[in-house]
Amino acid sequence: xxxxxxxxxxxxxxxxxxxxxxxxxxxxxxxxEGIMQQTKVxxxxxKGIRTVITCSDDVWxxxxxxxxxxxxxxxxxxxxxxxxAQESLNGLGYAIASIxxxxxxVILYMxxxxxxxxxxxxxxxxxxxxxxxxxPLGMDFVNVNALQARAYMEKSGVTEKHLAKIVVRSRQxxxxxxxxxxxxxxxxxxxxxxxxxxDPLRQLHYYPATDWAFGMLLCSEERVKExxxxxxxxxxxxxxxxxxxxxxxxxxxxxSLKNATExxxxxxxxxxxxxxxxxxxxxxxxxxxxxxxxxxxxxxKEGNGGxxxxxxxxxxxxxxxxxxxxxxxxLLLGGAARAIECFYQLRGEAGKRQVKGAKRALAQSTYGxxxxxxxxxxxxx
Amino acid sequence: MEYWxxxxxxxxxxxxxxxxxxxxxxVTAKFGYDITGDGKWKIIVSEGLLEVIKTDDLSDCAxxxxxxxxxxxxxxxxxxxxxxxxxxxxxxxxxxFGQFGKTAKMFKKYVPKKAAMSTRDYILDMFGTLVSRFxxxxxxxxxxxxxxxxxxxxxxxxxxxxxxxxxLKEERAEKxxxxxxxxxxxxxxxxxxxKVDAFSLLSAGKAAIVGETQLALKLGEIFGKYxxxxxxxxxxxxxxxxxxxxxxxxxxxxxxxxGKFLNALKEKKILGNKCPKCGRxxxxxxxxxxECRVRVDEWVEVGPKGQVRYMEYVYYASPDPLTGETRExxxxxxxxxxxxxxxxxxxxxxxxxxQIDRIKGGKDDVSGTRVRPVWNEHRTxxxxxxxxxxxxx
Numbered sequence: 001x002x003x004x005x006x007x008x009x010x011x012x013x014x015x016x017x018x019x020x021x022x023x024x025x026x027x028x029x030x031x032x033e034g035i036m037q038q039t040k041v042x043x044x045x046x047k048g049i050r051t052v053i054t055c056s057d058d059v060w061x062x063x064x065x066x067x068x069x070x071x072x073x074x075x076x077x078x079x080x081x082x083x084x085a086q087e088s089l090n091g092l093g094y095a096i097a098s099i100x101x102x103x104x105x106v107i108l109y110m111x112x113x114x115x116x117x118x119x120x121x122x123x124x125x126x127x128x129x130x131x132x133x134x135x136p137l138g139m140d141f142v143n144v145n146a147l148q149a150r151a152y153m154e155k156s157g158v159t160e161k162h163l164a165k166i167v168v169r170s171r172q173x174x175x176x177x178x179x180x181x182x183x184x185x186x187x188x189x190x191x192x193x194x195x196x197x198x199d200p201l202r203q204l205h206y207y208p209a210t211d212w213a214f215g216m217l218l219c220s221e222e223r224v225k226e227x228x229x230x231x232x233x234x235x236x237x238x239x240x241x242x243x244x245x246x247x248x249x250x251x252x253x254x255x256s257l258k259n260a261t262e263x264x265x266x267x268x269x270x271x272x273x274x275x276x277x278x279x280x281x282x283x284x285x286x287x288x289x290x291x292x293x294x295x296x297x298x299x300x301k302e303g304n305g306g307x308x309x310x311x312x313x314x315x316x317x318x319x320x321x322x323x324x325x326x327x328x329x330x331l332l333l334g335g336a337a338r339a340i341e342c343f344y345q346l347r348g349e350a351g352k353r354q355v356k357g358a359k360r361a362l363a364q365s366t367y368g369x370x371x372x373x374x375x376x377x378x379x380x381x
Numbered sequence: 382m383e384y385w386x387x388x389x390x391x392x393x394x395x396x397x398x399x400x401x402x403x404x405x406x407x408v409t410a411k412f413g414y415d416i417t418g419d420g421k422w423k424i425i426v427s428e429g430l431l432e433v434i435k436t437d438d439l440s441d442c443a444x445x446x447x448x449x450x451x452x453x454x455x456x457x458x459x460x461x462x463x464x465x466x467x468x469x470x471x472x473x474x475x476x477x478f479g480q481f482g483k484t485a486k487m488f489k490k491y492v493p494k495k496a497a498m499s500t501r502d503y504i505l506d507m508f509g510t511l512v513s514r515f516x517x518x519x520x521x522x523x524x525x526x527x528x529x530x531x532x533x534x535x536x537x538x539x540x541x542x543x544x545x546x547x548x549l550k551e552e553r554a555e556k557x558x559x560x561x562x563x564x565x566x567x568x569x570x571x572x573x574x575x576k577v578d579a580f581s582l583l584s585a586g587k588a589a590i591v592g593e594t595q596l597a598l599k600l601g602e603i604f605g606k607y608x609x610x611x612x613x614x615x616x617x618x619x620x621x622x623x624x625x626x627x628x629x630x631x632x633x634x635x636x637x638x639x640g641k642f643l644n645a646l647k648e649k650k651i652l653g654n655k656c657p658k659c660g661r662x663x664x665x666x667x668x669x670x671x672e673c674r675v676r677v678d679e680w681v682e683v684g685p686k687g688q689v690r691y692m693e694y695v696y697y698a699s700p701d702p703l704t705g706e707t708r709e710x711x712x713x714x715x716x717x718x719x720x721x722x723x724x725x726x727x728x729x730x731x732x733x734x735x736q737i738d739r740i741k742g743g744k745d746d747v748s749g750t751r752v753r754p755v756w757n758e759h760r761t762x763x764x765x766x767x768x769x770x771x772x773x774x
Contacts, residue, residue: 023636072671
């Protein structure tokens with residue numbers, strides 16, 4: 001990337017299992033006010049926010065054009081408002097593109113998801129599949145991920161014991177993150193005894209239903225001083241979409257993640273992912289994905305995920321210091337949660353979980369079943 | 382010349398029938414059409430009247446459309462994209478382009494006449510194909526079948542079947558095995574095309590069987606099915622359409638603000654909230670004033686009476702997706718300016734159905750019909766704690 005985009009501020013609410021007393025508008029409003037307080041940005045048509053990007057999903061909100069329900073609480077009245085009904089890192093990509101293209105120089109980016117609203121997450125993700133073939137077979141993100149999990153674990157020597165270790169670590173790390181979902185502390189044997197959802201995926205291997213919202217203010221390099229003294233720069237972004245039908249792809253090849261990573265690193269001018277980046281936030285919907293994505297990004301050797309965990313790879317490379325999605329972020333927003341952790345870390349504001357001296361961070365997200373769509377963002381200070 | 386079975390003249394000849402005076406309001410002008418190779422036409426529009434003339438003199442026209450016959454017919458019957466034809470230069474407008482644009486609204490769409498077969502055509506075709514449809518394996522050794530088809534389009538035919546052969550003559554045999562008497566030729570055509578059941582004709586007394594009834598009932602086997610020459614020959618691939626109701630249970634939280642508004646309805650109160658900055662009242666109450674981007678926390682009770690500002694008639698009744706309930710139609714959906722509200726701070730609800738014809742919407746300083754809410758006896762914190770509004774009299 002020749003030009004850089006700055007994240008000036010982030011705001012979020014605490015990840016929660018069930019915000020029954022709040023509409024998603026209430027969740028977003030807190031984040032909106034957080035951004036306003038931190039940056040003092042205005043809605044002046046000359047100098048202020050003219051474009052708002054939101055991230056939400058119609059099926060999960062159970063209303064079409066779900067962004068219409070939030071324009072008032074994100075300040076979007078009487079100006080541009082665009083929705084990303086995709087993973088939130090792709091929404092961030094949209095914000096980056098808006099700024100780098102010169103379309104606008106200040107973007108407010110907001111997202112929400114209230115997973116507690118639906119009685120069945122699996123019925124929602126079943127709707128991601130075509131109505132004639134995959135839906136009647138009962139496909140949803142959990143059981144399709146399980147298909148990938150089984151194939152990946154066999155290829156990479158990842159065992160139930162490894163998965164248990166990943167889950168327990170996720171919850172330990174989340175204890176240091178004040179915005180993380182509060183979960184019971186568990187031991188490895190609890191994980192290994194938790195009910196099977198779709199073999200080999202057990203309940204505790206899968207991220208729990210969570211409500212959450214966030215906001216970010218982004219701007220061009222020229223304008224950053226107006227909003228913050230401590231910007232975090234985005235220097236690389238890429239996404240890649242793999243085949244839709246499962247039969248078309250090798251479930252363990254990591255094709256789309258490798259593709260997105262390679263392109264994002266190239267844009268950021270990074271040669272050696274292990275040396276040049278000090279912090280990694282990976283979007284682990286399910287425990288098996290953490291080593292799998294680590295392989296895709298190049299932290300672990302292909303087919304070596306199990307050994308990588310045994311060798312302490314998760315701690316060596318500062319992976320998911322936030323606790324990760326596995327501890328609880330809603331679908332769609334796992335990527336934003338990863339990006340926000342990178343922001344805090346690079347600003348040195350990560351408290352107990354702070355990685356000392358971190359200069360570069362990588363956030364990854366995935367959407368669709370079995371890691372179909374991948375996005376990677378590189379941050380720098 | 383004919384294009385897609387339509388002549389250029391067909392378009393002009395039907396212009397008077399297709400003319401829409403309401404679309405020509407305020408237009409007084411002459412327009413020319415120079416259809417290369419097919420001729421020139423002029424239309425004169427004046428005070429909602431139309432005259433179409435075939436003429437070579439287009440000199441006094443405000444605008445002249447120049448194109449070839451194929452393009453002209455194609456645009457009129459939807460085979461050629463008009464915008465493409467203009468941009469590619471296949472159609473040119475000489476003169477006042479803007480004025481010519483008005484012709485677009487003046488005419489109903491040209492619908493090509495579908496060549497149709499008359500009842501007589503069908504009768505002749507049915508008997509003309511009878512011998513070729515004969516199925517000897519299903520036929521008796523010997524039989525004489527008389528078809529006595531009444532009406533102006535009808536006639537009398539006799540089919541002689543003998544030793545696996547069939548011969549048809551346009552005559553009335555006096556000795557027959559069975560005779561079919563149909564009063565109207567049209568009815569027989571409908572039976573043959575499968576539009577009407579033969580038994581319903583018999584029971585309605587529009588047809589009769591004389592002689593061996595059993596043989597008459599087997600006619601459908603003795604002669605193969607009559608194929609409608611107007612129907613398309615090859616059956617299309619069967620397309621499968623899935624009909625599904627997608628249903629995923631949801632819990633919609635009201636949040637503290639919408640919750641307070643709905644709860645107040647239980648107490649027969651309509652609560653709005655007032656923006657501390659611009660002073661407008663929001664109905665229903667919301668967390669923020671979208672225009673001022675500030676939290677709105679001052680509550681005010683408004684109404685319950687007010688005046689109608691807008692009302693519409695709705696003639697369909699989509700079910701409420703949350704309850705499956707429908708409503709009777711037509712119903713009146715209204716925006717009501719409740720007492721205490723100003724400007725556009727209106728409240729949307731329904732109007733008592735038997736009163737919708739009496740509602741007048743207000744405007745500026747003129748009050749609309751005064752209305753009051755009719756409260757439900759059992760109130761649950763729903764927008765239907767108010768059944769509807771009725772005239773306050």
